[in-house]
């Protein structure tokens with residue numbers, strides 16, 4: 001499971017005016033880089049790890065937001081708690097990515113239905129959109 005443009009989503013929770021706008025998260029100086037950007041900004045060819053200077057040139061109307069990494073960490077912990085209390089085995093591979101082992105569960109539940117319900121639960125409880133990929137191994141799921 002991977003939280004959708006996680007830093008942007010958290011920033012939108014903090015400031016709903018950012019919703020639907022091109023948003024760049026990262027260092028605001030000329031030497032900074034984009035750590036995350038909204039889908040609206042991606043439409044201009046902006047992507048994460050791009051120099052902020054170039055991103056602003058590609059998308060001059062973008063709103064630049066300084067990252068609040070304490071907030072991101074907090075919301076990541078909230079999502080981790082929801083996953084941790086819902087599944088027997090998981091791995092947190094980054095601040096916004098989780099691998100969940102559903103081995104054996106298809107005997108009792110429809111795994112796709114179950115994962116969809118977990119996805120909805122996370123979004124309902126936190127306000128953060130999250131996606132999942134399901135397969136027989138981690139690489140294909142990612």
Ligand SMILES: [Mg+2]
Nearest residue numbers: 002003005096
């Ligand atoms: Mg993500």
